[in-house]
Amino acid sequence: MKSRRELLFAFPFFVSVSLRLIAAEPEVSETDLPRVPPTEPDKALSTFQIKKGFRLELVAAEPLVVDPIAMSFDEDGRLFVVEMRDYPERRNETPHLGRIRRLEDTDGDGRFDKSTIYVDNLPWPTAVSCWNGGIFVGATPDILYCKDTNGDGVADLREAVFSGIASDYAPYEVNKLNVQALFNNFTWSLDNRIHAANGGDGGKVRLVDSEFTRRWQGRAGITPHSALRTPNSIDLRGHDFSFDPRTLTMRLESGGGQYGLSFDNRGRKFVCSNSAHIREVMYEDRYAARNPFFAMPPAAVDIAADGPAAPVYRISPDEPWRILRTRWRVAGLFPGPIEGGGRPSGYFSGATGIVIYRGDAFPEDFRENAFVADCGSNLIHRKKLFQDGVALAARRPDDEQKMEFLASRDNWFRPVQLANAPDGTLYIADMYREVIEHPWSLPESIKNHLDLNSGNDRGRIYRIVPEGFKQPKRPHLSNATTKNLVALLEHSNGWHRDTTARLLYQRQDKAAVPMLERLQMNSKSRLARIHALSVLDGLGALTQSHLLGALDDRDASVREHAVRLAEQFPRPSRQPQSASLQPVAVASSPARAASLPELWNKLRH
Secondary structure, rough: OOHHHHHHHHHHHHHHHHHOOOOOOOOOOHHOOOOOOOOOOOHOOOHEEHHHHHHHEEEOOOOOOOOEEEEEEEOOOOEEEEEOOOOOOOOOOOOOOOEEEEEOOOOOOOOOEEEEEEEEOOOOOEEEEEEEEEEEEEEEEEEEEEEEOOOOOOOOOOEEEEEOOOOOOOOOOOOOHHHHHOOEEEEEEOOOOEEEEOOOOOOEEEEEEOHHHHHHHHOOOOOOOOOOOOOOOOOOOOOOOOOOOOEEEEEEOOOOOOOEEEOOOOEEEEEEEOEEEEEEOOOOOOHHOEEEEOOOOOEEEEEEEOOOOOOOOOOOOOOOOHHHHHHHHHOOOOOOOOOOHHHHHHHEEOOOEEEEOOOOOOOOOHHOOOEEOOOOOOOOEEEEEEEEEOEEEEEOOHHHOOOOOOEOOOOOOEEEEEEOEEEEEHHEOOOOOOOOHHHHOOOOHHHHOOOOOOOOOOEEEEEEEEEOOOOOOOOOOOOOHHHHHHOOOOOOOHHHHHHHHHHHOOOOOOOOHHHHHHHHHHHHHHHHHHHHHHHHHOOOOHHHOOOOOOOHOOOOHHHHHHHHHHOOOOOOOOOHHHHOHHHHHHHHOOOOOOOOOOOOOOOOO
Protein backbone atom coordinates (compact mmCIF):
# COMPACT_ATOMS: atom_id res chain seq x y z
CA MET A 1 0.00 0.00 0.00
CA LYS A 2 1.33 3.45 -0.89
CA SER A 3 2.18 5.87 1.88
CA ARG A 4 0.18 9.04 2.42
CA ARG A 5 3.18 11.08 1.23
CA GLU A 6 3.36 9.11 -2.04
CA LEU A 7 -0.34 9.62 -2.58
CA LEU A 8 -0.08 13.36 -1.93
CA PHE A 9 2.75 13.69 -4.44
CA ALA A 10 0.84 11.59 -6.96
CA PHE A 11 -2.44 13.46 -6.69
CA PRO A 12 -1.68 16.46 -8.96
CA PHE A 13 -0.13 14.13 -11.56
CA PHE A 14 -3.16 11.83 -11.39
CA VAL A 15 -5.54 14.71 -11.97
CA SER A 16 -3.45 16.07 -14.85
CA VAL A 17 -3.20 12.75 -16.67
CA SER A 18 -6.83 11.87 -16.01
CA LEU A 19 -8.03 15.12 -17.49
CA ARG A 20 -6.19 14.34 -20.72
CA LEU A 21 -7.82 10.93 -20.93
CA ILE A 22 -11.42 11.97 -20.44
CA ALA A 23 -13.64 14.12 -22.58
CA ALA A 24 -13.60 17.86 -22.13
CA GLU A 25 -15.65 19.12 -19.22
CA PRO A 26 -19.16 20.29 -20.10
CA GLU A 27 -19.79 24.00 -20.32
CA VAL A 28 -21.24 25.60 -17.20
CA SER A 29 -23.33 28.75 -17.02
CA GLU A 30 -24.12 31.00 -14.10
CA THR A 31 -27.66 29.66 -14.03
CA ASP A 32 -26.25 26.18 -13.36
CA LEU A 33 -24.42 27.48 -10.28
CA PRO A 34 -26.55 30.05 -8.46
CA ARG A 35 -24.84 31.81 -5.57
CA VAL A 36 -25.87 31.04 -2.00
CA PRO A 37 -26.39 34.23 0.07
CA PRO A 38 -25.04 34.54 3.63
CA THR A 39 -27.12 34.97 6.76
CA GLU A 40 -26.32 38.03 8.85
CA PRO A 41 -25.18 37.45 12.45
CA ASP A 42 -28.41 38.74 14.00
CA LYS A 43 -30.39 36.12 12.06
CA ALA A 44 -27.89 33.27 12.35
CA LEU A 45 -29.35 31.47 15.38
CA SER A 46 -32.66 30.98 13.59
CA THR A 47 -30.98 28.66 11.07
CA PHE A 48 -29.97 26.03 13.64
CA GLN A 49 -31.51 22.85 14.95
CA ILE A 50 -30.00 21.62 18.24
CA LYS A 51 -30.62 18.72 20.56
CA LYS A 52 -33.36 19.22 23.12
CA GLY A 53 -32.01 20.51 26.42
CA PHE A 54 -29.33 22.68 24.80
CA ARG A 55 -29.12 26.04 23.12
CA LEU A 56 -26.60 27.76 20.89
CA GLU A 57 -25.20 31.20 21.70
CA LEU A 58 -23.31 33.51 19.37
CA VAL A 59 -20.33 34.84 21.34
CA ALA A 60 -18.43 36.62 18.53
CA ALA A 61 -19.01 37.55 14.89
CA GLU A 62 -17.57 39.76 12.19
CA PRO A 63 -16.05 42.31 12.44
CA LEU A 64 -14.71 41.13 15.82
CA VAL A 65 -13.45 37.92 14.20
CA VAL A 66 -13.14 36.58 10.65
CA ASP A 67 -12.25 33.14 9.26
CA PRO A 68 -11.61 31.46 12.66
CA ILE A 69 -10.10 27.98 12.32
CA ALA A 70 -8.32 27.37 15.65
CA MET A 71 -8.66 28.61 19.23
CA SER A 72 -6.78 28.65 22.53
CA PHE A 73 -7.89 30.17 25.84
CA ASP A 74 -5.25 31.71 28.07
CA GLU A 75 -5.29 31.40 31.86
CA ASP A 76 -7.46 34.51 32.22
CA GLY A 77 -10.10 33.36 29.76
CA ARG A 78 -9.02 35.46 26.80
CA LEU A 79 -9.43 33.65 23.51
CA PHE A 80 -6.68 33.59 20.89
CA VAL A 81 -8.09 32.80 17.45
CA VAL A 82 -6.34 31.81 14.24
CA GLU A 83 -7.78 33.73 11.27
CA MET A 84 -6.97 31.97 7.98
CA ARG A 85 -8.09 34.71 5.62
CA ASP A 86 -5.78 33.44 2.87
CA TYR A 87 -7.63 30.11 2.48
CA PRO A 88 -7.50 28.46 0.00
CA GLU A 89 -5.21 30.04 -2.64
CA ARG A 90 -3.90 33.37 -1.34
CA ARG A 91 -0.98 32.15 0.76
CA ASN A 92 1.70 33.95 -1.24
CA GLU A 93 0.18 37.43 -1.09
CA THR A 94 2.33 39.89 0.84
CA PRO A 95 1.84 41.00 3.45
CA HIS A 96 0.30 37.66 4.34
CA LEU A 97 -3.38 37.69 5.25
CA GLY A 98 -3.29 35.24 8.17
CA ARG A 99 -3.65 36.64 11.70
CA ILE A 100 -4.06 35.83 15.36
CA ARG A 101 -6.89 37.69 17.03
CA ARG A 102 -7.28 38.11 20.80
CA LEU A 103 -10.87 38.27 22.03
CA GLU A 104 -11.90 39.46 25.50
CA ASP A 105 -15.16 39.51 27.45
CA THR A 106 -14.72 42.68 29.48
CA ASP A 107 -18.10 42.73 31.22
CA GLY A 108 -18.43 39.03 32.08
CA ASP A 109 -21.66 38.39 30.18
CA GLY A 110 -20.23 35.48 28.17
CA ARG A 111 -19.94 37.45 24.91
CA PHE A 112 -16.69 38.83 23.56
CA ASP A 113 -16.78 42.59 23.20
CA LYS A 114 -13.11 43.52 22.66
CA SER A 115 -10.98 42.37 19.74
CA THR A 116 -7.29 42.98 19.06
CA ILE A 117 -5.11 41.83 16.18
CA TYR A 118 -2.35 40.20 18.22
CA VAL A 119 -0.19 38.90 15.35
CA ASP A 120 -0.51 39.55 11.63
CA ASN A 121 1.34 38.79 8.37
CA LEU A 122 1.09 35.00 8.76
CA PRO A 123 1.00 32.56 5.79
CA TRP A 124 -1.73 29.92 6.13
CA PRO A 125 -1.74 29.85 9.97
CA THR A 126 -3.35 26.73 11.44
CA ALA A 127 -2.53 26.38 15.15
CA VAL A 128 -2.19 28.36 18.37
CA SER A 129 -1.39 27.48 21.99
CA CYS A 130 -0.82 29.70 25.03
CA TRP A 131 2.44 29.59 26.97
CA ASN A 132 4.16 31.90 29.47
CA GLY A 133 2.18 35.02 28.65
CA GLY A 134 2.53 34.53 24.90
CA ILE A 135 1.50 32.06 22.24
CA PHE A 136 2.99 29.43 19.99
CA VAL A 137 1.70 29.87 16.44
CA GLY A 138 1.76 27.33 13.64
CA ALA A 139 2.23 28.82 10.15
CA THR A 140 3.92 26.51 7.66
CA PRO A 141 6.88 26.08 7.54
CA ASP A 142 7.40 27.56 11.01
CA ILE A 143 6.33 27.37 14.61
CA LEU A 144 6.64 30.85 16.08
CA TYR A 145 6.60 32.21 19.60
CA CYS A 146 4.88 35.59 19.87
CA LYS A 147 4.35 37.76 22.94
CA ASP A 148 3.17 41.22 23.92
CA THR A 149 5.95 42.54 26.15
CA ASN A 150 4.81 46.16 26.52
CA GLY A 151 1.13 45.73 27.37
CA ASP A 152 -0.43 47.27 24.26
CA GLY A 153 -2.25 44.07 23.30
CA VAL A 154 -0.10 43.45 20.22
CA ALA A 155 2.75 40.94 20.07
CA ASP A 156 6.02 42.83 19.63
CA LEU A 157 8.13 39.70 20.18
CA ARG A 158 8.04 37.27 17.25
CA GLU A 159 10.61 34.49 16.91
CA ALA A 160 10.67 31.27 14.91
CA VAL A 161 11.52 28.33 17.19
CA PHE A 162 11.01 25.43 14.76
CA SER A 163 11.17 25.40 10.98
CA GLY A 164 11.07 22.98 8.06
CA ILE A 165 7.50 21.72 8.34
CA ALA A 166 6.27 20.62 4.89
CA SER A 167 9.82 21.24 3.62
CA ASP A 168 9.33 18.80 0.73
CA TYR A 169 7.01 21.40 -0.80
CA ALA A 170 9.32 24.42 -0.53
CA PRO A 171 9.02 27.16 -1.75
CA TYR A 172 5.41 26.51 -0.73
CA GLU A 173 3.54 27.38 -3.91
CA VAL A 174 -0.22 26.93 -3.59
CA ASN A 175 -0.34 24.51 -6.52
CA LYS A 176 2.06 22.16 -4.69
CA LEU A 177 1.55 22.62 -0.95
CA ASN A 178 -1.69 20.96 0.13
CA VAL A 179 -3.80 23.51 2.01
CA GLN A 180 -5.87 20.72 3.58
CA ALA A 181 -2.85 18.77 4.82
CA LEU A 182 -1.16 21.43 6.97
CA PHE A 183 -0.15 20.72 10.57
CA ASN A 184 -2.73 21.83 13.12
CA ASN A 185 -4.44 21.60 16.51
CA PHE A 186 -1.85 22.44 19.16
CA THR A 187 -3.15 20.53 22.20
CA TRP A 188 -1.83 20.25 25.76
CA SER A 189 -1.62 16.72 27.16
CA LEU A 190 -0.84 14.87 30.37
CA ASP A 191 2.82 14.46 29.37
CA ASN A 192 3.41 18.23 29.74
CA ARG A 193 3.85 18.64 26.00
CA ILE A 194 2.02 20.44 23.22
CA HIS A 195 0.85 17.95 20.62
CA ALA A 196 0.00 18.62 16.98
CA ALA A 197 -1.57 16.75 14.10
CA ASN A 198 0.80 16.56 11.15
CA GLY A 199 -2.01 16.72 8.61
CA GLY A 200 -0.05 14.96 5.87
CA ASP A 201 2.36 17.54 4.45
CA GLY A 202 5.21 16.14 6.59
CA GLY A 203 8.60 17.80 6.33
CA LYS A 204 11.98 17.70 8.01
CA VAL A 205 11.59 19.99 11.00
CA ARG A 206 14.44 21.37 13.06
CA LEU A 207 14.96 23.64 16.02
CA VAL A 208 15.92 27.11 14.81
CA ASP A 209 19.45 27.75 16.05
CA SER A 210 19.28 31.35 17.23
CA GLU A 211 20.21 33.46 20.21
CA PHE A 212 16.53 33.38 21.21
CA THR A 213 16.25 29.57 21.29
CA ARG A 214 19.65 29.22 22.98
CA ARG A 215 18.55 31.53 25.78
CA TRP A 216 15.19 29.74 26.01
CA GLN A 217 16.80 26.33 26.37
CA GLY A 218 19.44 27.72 28.71
CA ARG A 219 16.72 28.74 31.16
CA ALA A 220 15.62 25.09 31.16
CA GLY A 221 19.17 23.91 31.85
CA ILE A 222 19.96 22.80 28.29
CA THR A 223 23.38 23.94 27.12
CA PRO A 224 24.55 24.06 23.48
CA HIS A 225 26.31 20.72 24.01
CA SER A 226 23.53 19.04 25.96
CA ALA A 227 22.31 15.67 24.74
CA LEU A 228 18.77 17.08 24.94
CA ARG A 229 19.52 19.76 22.37
CA THR A 230 18.58 18.32 18.99
CA PRO A 231 19.37 20.72 16.14
CA ASN A 232 19.22 17.94 13.56
CA SER A 233 16.03 17.65 11.55
CA ILE A 234 13.20 15.26 12.43
CA ASP A 235 11.29 13.66 9.56
CA LEU A 236 7.56 14.09 10.18
CA ARG A 237 6.51 11.87 7.31
CA GLY A 238 3.75 9.56 8.54
CA HIS A 239 3.84 10.94 12.09
CA ASP A 240 2.26 13.51 14.34
CA PHE A 241 4.59 15.37 16.69
CA SER A 242 4.83 17.05 20.07
CA PHE A 243 7.21 19.52 21.66
CA ASP A 244 8.10 20.47 25.20
CA PRO A 245 7.43 24.21 25.57
CA ARG A 246 10.05 24.56 28.34
CA THR A 247 12.93 22.79 26.61
CA LEU A 248 11.92 23.16 22.95
CA THR A 249 12.59 19.48 22.35
CA MET A 250 10.48 17.80 19.70
CA ARG A 251 9.58 14.14 19.24
CA LEU A 252 7.55 12.06 16.83
CA GLU A 253 4.12 10.77 17.84
CA SER A 254 1.68 8.29 16.36
CA GLY A 255 -1.11 9.87 14.36
CA GLY A 256 -3.15 9.31 11.28
CA GLY A 257 -5.52 12.25 11.08
CA GLN A 258 -5.98 15.32 8.94
CA TYR A 259 -7.48 18.31 10.78
CA GLY A 260 -8.35 17.46 14.36
CA LEU A 261 -6.75 16.06 17.51
CA SER A 262 -8.08 15.57 21.03
CA PHE A 263 -7.32 13.70 24.24
CA ASP A 264 -9.74 12.29 26.79
CA ASN A 265 -9.30 12.57 30.55
CA ARG A 266 -7.05 9.49 30.60
CA GLY A 267 -4.77 10.76 27.85
CA ARG A 268 -6.14 8.59 25.05
CA LYS A 269 -5.68 10.26 21.68
CA PHE A 270 -8.29 10.73 18.95
CA VAL A 271 -7.95 12.10 15.43
CA CYS A 272 -10.14 12.53 12.37
CA SER A 273 -9.85 13.05 8.63
CA ASN A 274 -12.31 13.97 5.89
CA SER A 275 -13.97 10.58 5.51
CA ALA A 276 -12.83 8.94 8.76
CA HIS A 277 -14.60 10.90 11.44
CA ILE A 278 -13.21 9.27 14.60
CA ARG A 279 -10.04 7.26 15.04
CA GLU A 280 -8.32 6.17 18.24
CA VAL A 281 -4.53 6.09 18.36
CA MET A 282 -3.70 2.75 19.95
CA TYR A 283 0.05 2.92 20.53
CA GLU A 284 3.06 5.17 20.12
CA ASP A 285 5.43 4.56 17.23
CA ARG A 286 8.46 4.73 19.50
CA TYR A 287 7.53 1.33 20.93
CA ALA A 288 7.21 -0.28 17.51
CA ALA A 289 10.46 1.30 16.29
CA ARG A 290 12.46 -0.85 18.71
CA ASN A 291 11.71 -3.92 16.61
CA PRO A 292 12.06 -2.95 12.94
CA PHE A 293 11.57 -6.59 11.89
CA PHE A 294 7.94 -6.69 13.06
CA ALA A 295 5.31 -4.93 10.96
CA MET A 296 2.84 -3.31 13.32
CA PRO A 297 -0.74 -2.59 12.26
CA PRO A 298 -1.62 1.10 11.82
CA ALA A 299 -1.62 2.97 15.11
CA ALA A 300 -4.83 4.89 14.30
CA VAL A 301 -7.93 2.68 14.21
CA ASP A 302 -11.40 3.62 12.98
CA ILE A 303 -13.71 3.05 15.94
CA ALA A 304 -17.08 4.27 14.63
CA ALA A 305 -19.64 1.46 14.79
CA ASP A 306 -21.33 2.89 11.69
CA GLY A 307 -18.10 3.12 9.70
CA PRO A 308 -15.56 5.88 9.03
CA ALA A 309 -17.66 7.70 6.38
CA ALA A 310 -20.82 7.22 8.43
CA PRO A 311 -24.21 8.63 7.44
CA VAL A 312 -24.91 12.21 8.47
CA TYR A 313 -28.23 14.03 8.46
CA ARG A 314 -27.75 17.52 7.15
CA ILE A 315 -30.67 19.93 7.04
CA SER A 316 -29.02 22.34 4.60
CA PRO A 317 -29.59 21.96 0.85
CA ASP A 318 -26.87 20.43 -1.29
CA GLU A 319 -24.80 23.14 -2.95
CA PRO A 320 -25.33 23.35 -6.73
CA TRP A 321 -21.62 22.89 -7.45
CA ARG A 322 -21.51 19.73 -5.31
CA ILE A 323 -24.49 18.24 -7.16
CA LEU A 324 -22.96 19.03 -10.56
CA ARG A 325 -19.50 17.67 -9.70
CA THR A 326 -21.01 14.43 -8.38
CA ARG A 327 -22.92 13.96 -11.64
CA TRP A 328 -19.72 14.46 -13.63
CA ARG A 329 -17.81 11.97 -11.50
CA VAL A 330 -20.52 9.35 -11.87
CA ALA A 331 -20.59 9.94 -15.64
CA GLY A 332 -16.81 9.72 -15.89
CA LEU A 333 -16.43 13.34 -16.96
CA PHE A 334 -14.20 14.32 -14.05
CA PRO A 335 -11.90 12.15 -11.93
CA GLY A 336 -12.47 11.66 -8.25
CA PRO A 337 -14.05 9.30 -5.76
CA ILE A 338 -17.69 8.37 -6.21
CA GLU A 339 -18.87 8.40 -2.62
CA GLY A 340 -22.14 7.45 -1.03
CA GLY A 341 -23.25 5.44 -4.04
CA GLY A 342 -23.14 8.53 -6.22
CA ARG A 343 -24.97 10.84 -3.81
CA PRO A 344 -23.60 14.36 -3.35
CA SER A 345 -24.04 14.22 0.44
CA GLY A 346 -25.44 12.24 3.34
CA TYR A 347 -22.15 10.87 4.62
CA PHE A 348 -18.99 12.22 6.26
CA SER A 349 -16.81 13.95 3.69
CA GLY A 350 -15.48 16.91 5.67
CA ALA A 351 -14.95 15.65 9.22
CA THR A 352 -12.84 18.09 11.18
CA GLY A 353 -12.05 19.45 14.63
CA ILE A 354 -12.78 16.37 16.74
CA VAL A 355 -12.96 17.04 20.47
CA ILE A 356 -13.67 14.91 23.52
CA TYR A 357 -15.97 16.96 25.72
CA ARG A 358 -14.27 17.34 29.13
CA GLY A 359 -16.29 20.21 30.55
CA ASP A 360 -18.65 20.31 33.52
CA ALA A 361 -21.58 22.35 32.19
CA PHE A 362 -23.28 19.55 30.22
CA PRO A 363 -25.24 16.77 31.94
CA GLU A 364 -23.25 13.73 33.08
CA ASP A 365 -24.32 11.58 30.12
CA PHE A 366 -22.48 13.93 27.75
CA ARG A 367 -19.13 13.90 29.58
CA GLU A 368 -16.30 12.42 27.48
CA ASN A 369 -18.53 12.13 24.44
CA ALA A 370 -16.86 12.79 21.10
CA PHE A 371 -18.06 15.74 19.03
CA VAL A 372 -17.00 15.96 15.38
CA ALA A 373 -17.76 18.77 12.96
CA ASP A 374 -18.49 18.24 9.28
CA CYS A 375 -17.84 21.59 7.65
CA GLY A 376 -19.12 20.34 4.29
CA SER A 377 -22.49 19.28 5.68
CA ASN A 378 -22.93 22.21 8.11
CA LEU A 379 -23.34 20.12 11.25
CA ILE A 380 -21.82 18.75 14.45
CA HIS A 381 -22.09 15.04 15.14
CA ARG A 382 -21.95 13.29 18.55
CA LYS A 383 -20.64 9.87 19.45
CA LYS A 384 -20.70 8.04 22.80
CA LEU A 385 -17.62 5.98 23.61
CA PHE A 386 -17.68 2.43 24.98
CA GLN A 387 -14.91 -0.02 25.79
CA ASP A 388 -14.83 -2.75 23.14
CA GLY A 389 -11.94 -5.07 23.91
CA VAL A 390 -8.60 -3.37 23.35
CA ALA A 391 -10.05 -0.32 21.61
CA LEU A 392 -13.05 1.89 22.19
CA ALA A 393 -16.21 1.82 20.09
CA ALA A 394 -17.98 5.04 19.07
CA ARG A 395 -21.73 4.83 18.63
CA ARG A 396 -24.54 7.24 17.84
CA PRO A 397 -26.75 7.93 20.86
CA ASP A 398 -30.07 6.09 20.71
CA ASP A 399 -32.05 9.32 20.41
CA GLU A 400 -29.84 10.71 17.61
CA GLN A 401 -30.08 7.82 15.15
CA LYS A 402 -31.60 9.96 12.39
CA MET A 403 -30.56 13.44 13.45
CA GLU A 404 -27.46 15.37 14.44
CA PHE A 405 -26.65 17.01 17.75
CA LEU A 406 -26.41 20.35 15.92
CA ALA A 407 -27.15 21.25 12.30
CA SER A 408 -27.79 24.41 10.32
CA ARG A 409 -29.89 25.18 7.27
CA ASP A 410 -27.26 27.77 6.32
CA ASN A 411 -24.71 26.44 3.79
CA TRP A 412 -22.26 29.06 5.03
CA PHE A 413 -22.02 27.50 8.51
CA ARG A 414 -18.53 25.93 8.43
CA PRO A 415 -17.58 24.49 11.83
CA VAL A 416 -13.89 23.61 11.67
CA GLN A 417 -12.74 23.37 15.29
CA LEU A 418 -14.35 22.72 18.67
CA ALA A 419 -12.84 23.58 22.05
CA ASN A 420 -13.46 22.88 25.72
CA ALA A 421 -13.84 26.24 27.44
CA PRO A 422 -13.23 27.90 30.83
CA ASP A 423 -16.99 28.07 31.45
CA GLY A 424 -17.36 24.30 31.00
CA THR A 425 -19.16 24.61 27.66
CA LEU A 426 -18.15 23.73 24.10
CA TYR A 427 -17.00 26.44 21.68
CA ILE A 428 -17.29 26.27 17.88
CA ALA A 429 -15.05 28.05 15.39
CA ASP A 430 -17.23 28.77 12.35
CA MET A 431 -15.12 29.84 9.37
CA TYR A 432 -18.34 31.00 7.69
CA ARG A 433 -17.52 30.64 3.99
CA GLU A 434 -19.69 30.25 0.91
CA VAL A 435 -17.43 27.43 -0.31
CA ILE A 436 -15.02 25.18 1.55
CA GLU A 437 -13.46 22.74 -0.87
CA HIS A 438 -9.95 21.91 -2.03
CA PRO A 439 -9.29 23.82 -5.27
CA TRP A 440 -7.58 20.74 -6.73
CA SER A 441 -10.83 18.81 -6.36
CA LEU A 442 -12.93 21.22 -8.41
CA PRO A 443 -13.36 21.01 -12.19
CA GLU A 444 -12.03 24.20 -13.76
CA SER A 445 -15.32 24.97 -15.47
CA ILE A 446 -17.06 24.83 -12.08
CA LYS A 447 -14.28 26.61 -10.21
CA ASN A 448 -14.40 29.51 -12.68
CA HIS A 449 -17.95 30.28 -11.53
CA LEU A 450 -17.19 30.06 -7.79
CA ASP A 451 -15.66 32.69 -5.55
CA LEU A 452 -13.43 30.67 -3.24
CA ASN A 453 -12.67 33.82 -1.23
CA SER A 454 -16.31 34.64 -0.56
CA GLY A 455 -16.65 35.06 3.19
CA ASN A 456 -13.05 35.88 4.10
CA ASP A 457 -14.44 39.00 5.76
CA ARG A 458 -16.87 36.96 7.88
CA GLY A 459 -16.67 34.50 10.76
CA ARG A 460 -18.48 33.44 13.92
CA ILE A 461 -17.75 31.76 17.23
CA TYR A 462 -20.55 29.98 19.05
CA ARG A 463 -20.85 28.12 22.29
CA ILE A 464 -23.17 25.24 23.13
CA VAL A 465 -24.76 25.56 26.58
CA PRO A 466 -27.35 23.46 28.41
CA GLU A 467 -30.73 24.96 29.23
CA GLY A 468 -30.57 26.71 32.58
CA PHE A 469 -26.86 27.48 32.19
CA LYS A 470 -25.56 30.24 34.45
CA GLN A 471 -22.52 32.22 33.41
CA PRO A 472 -19.64 31.58 35.84
CA LYS A 473 -17.07 34.18 36.78
CA ARG A 474 -14.16 34.63 34.41
CA PRO A 475 -10.99 32.82 35.48
CA HIS A 476 -7.98 34.85 36.62
CA LEU A 477 -5.31 32.21 37.05
CA SER A 478 -2.30 34.27 35.97
CA ASN A 479 -1.93 35.59 39.52
CA ALA A 480 -3.11 32.46 41.35
CA THR A 481 -0.86 31.16 44.10
CA THR A 482 0.82 27.78 43.81
CA LYS A 483 -1.44 26.49 46.58
CA ASN A 484 -4.54 27.58 44.70
CA LEU A 485 -3.29 26.08 41.46
CA VAL A 486 -2.67 22.69 43.05
CA ALA A 487 -6.18 22.75 44.51
CA LEU A 488 -7.62 23.42 41.05
CA LEU A 489 -6.32 20.05 39.84
CA GLU A 490 -9.47 18.69 41.50
CA HIS A 491 -11.71 20.95 39.40
CA SER A 492 -14.53 19.23 37.54
CA ASN A 493 -13.79 21.16 34.32
CA GLY A 494 -11.03 19.72 32.15
CA TRP A 495 -9.96 23.18 30.97
CA HIS A 496 -9.15 24.18 34.53
CA ARG A 497 -7.13 21.03 35.18
CA ASP A 498 -5.16 21.37 31.94
CA THR A 499 -4.50 25.08 32.38
CA THR A 500 -3.48 24.62 36.01
CA ALA A 501 -1.12 21.79 35.07
CA ARG A 502 0.42 23.96 32.36
CA LEU A 503 0.94 26.87 34.76
CA LEU A 504 2.54 24.65 37.39
CA TYR A 505 4.88 23.19 34.78
CA GLN A 506 5.62 26.67 33.47
CA ARG A 507 6.43 28.13 36.90
CA GLN A 508 8.54 25.20 38.14
CA ASP A 509 7.80 26.11 41.76
CA LYS A 510 9.13 23.23 43.87
CA ALA A 511 6.94 24.40 46.77
CA ALA A 512 4.15 22.58 44.97
CA VAL A 513 5.74 19.15 45.51
CA PRO A 514 4.46 18.33 49.03
CA MET A 515 0.99 19.59 48.11
CA LEU A 516 0.99 17.44 44.98
CA GLU A 517 2.10 14.42 47.01
CA ARG A 518 -0.82 14.88 49.38
CA LEU A 519 -3.18 15.29 46.45
CA GLN A 520 -1.91 12.13 44.80
CA MET A 521 -2.34 10.12 47.99
CA ASN A 522 -5.58 11.56 49.36
CA SER A 523 -7.72 13.12 46.65
CA LYS A 524 -11.09 11.49 46.02
CA SER A 525 -10.82 12.54 42.37
CA ARG A 526 -9.07 10.00 40.13
CA LEU A 527 -8.42 12.78 37.61
CA ALA A 528 -6.72 14.91 40.26
CA ARG A 529 -4.52 11.94 41.19
CA ILE A 530 -3.56 11.50 37.53
CA HIS A 531 -2.72 15.19 37.14
CA ALA A 532 -0.74 15.19 40.39
CA LEU A 533 1.49 12.44 38.99
CA SER A 534 1.94 14.35 35.73
CA VAL A 535 2.83 17.62 37.42
CA LEU A 536 5.26 15.88 39.78
CA ASP A 537 6.90 14.45 36.69
CA GLY A 538 7.03 17.87 35.06
CA LEU A 539 8.68 19.34 38.15
CA GLY A 540 11.33 16.62 38.12
CA ALA A 541 10.03 15.42 41.50
CA LEU A 542 8.41 12.11 40.57
CA THR A 543 9.90 9.17 42.47
CA GLN A 544 9.57 5.41 42.39
CA SER A 545 7.72 5.69 45.69
CA HIS A 546 5.05 7.82 44.01
CA LEU A 547 4.71 5.26 41.25
CA LEU A 548 4.56 2.27 43.57
CA GLY A 549 1.67 3.95 45.36
CA ALA A 550 -0.05 4.84 42.08
CA LEU A 551 0.32 1.30 40.72
CA ASP A 552 -1.70 0.18 43.74
CA ASP A 553 -4.38 2.85 43.20
CA ARG A 554 -8.00 1.76 43.41
CA ASP A 555 -8.72 3.24 39.96
CA ALA A 556 -7.52 1.57 36.75
CA SER A 557 -6.91 4.86 34.93
CA VAL A 558 -4.46 6.00 37.64
CA ARG A 559 -2.62 2.68 37.45
CA GLU A 560 -2.51 2.98 33.68
CA HIS A 561 -0.96 6.44 33.89
CA ALA A 562 1.61 5.19 36.37
CA VAL A 563 2.63 2.52 33.85
CA ARG A 564 3.40 5.23 31.30
CA LEU A 565 5.45 7.26 33.76
CA ALA A 566 7.37 4.22 35.05
CA GLU A 567 9.24 3.86 31.75
CA GLN A 568 11.75 6.52 32.72
CA PHE A 569 12.90 4.68 35.87
CA PRO A 570 15.48 1.91 36.26
CA ARG A 571 14.69 -1.31 38.07
CA PRO A 572 13.26 -0.62 41.56
CA SER A 573 15.67 -1.34 44.38
CA ARG A 574 13.25 -3.52 46.38
CA GLN A 575 12.70 -6.72 44.43
CA PRO A 576 9.71 -8.03 46.43
CA GLN A 577 7.73 -4.91 45.59
CA SER A 578 8.82 -4.82 41.96
CA ALA A 579 7.80 -8.44 41.53
CA SER A 580 4.25 -7.48 42.42
CA LEU A 581 4.03 -4.74 39.83
CA GLN A 582 3.29 -6.90 36.81
CA PRO A 583 -0.09 -8.26 37.91
CA VAL A 584 -1.10 -4.89 39.35
CA ALA A 585 -0.23 -3.10 36.12
CA VAL A 586 -1.77 -5.72 33.87
CA ALA A 587 -4.99 -5.44 35.83
CA SER A 588 -5.21 -1.77 34.96
CA SER A 589 -6.83 -1.93 31.55
CA PRO A 590 -6.74 -4.07 28.43
CA ALA A 591 -6.79 -0.90 26.35
CA ARG A 592 -3.21 0.08 27.09
CA ALA A 593 -1.49 -3.26 27.51
CA ALA A 594 0.89 -2.29 24.70
CA SER A 595 3.10 -0.32 27.09
CA LEU A 596 3.38 -3.05 29.71
CA PRO A 597 6.10 -5.14 28.03
CA GLU A 598 8.38 -2.10 28.00
CA LEU A 599 7.76 -1.49 31.70
CA TRP A 600 8.23 -5.13 32.64
CA ASN A 601 11.43 -5.33 30.62
CA LYS A 602 12.83 -2.46 32.68
CA LEU A 603 11.76 -4.09 35.92
CA ARG A 604 13.39 -7.43 35.03
CA HIS A 605 16.62 -5.95 33.76
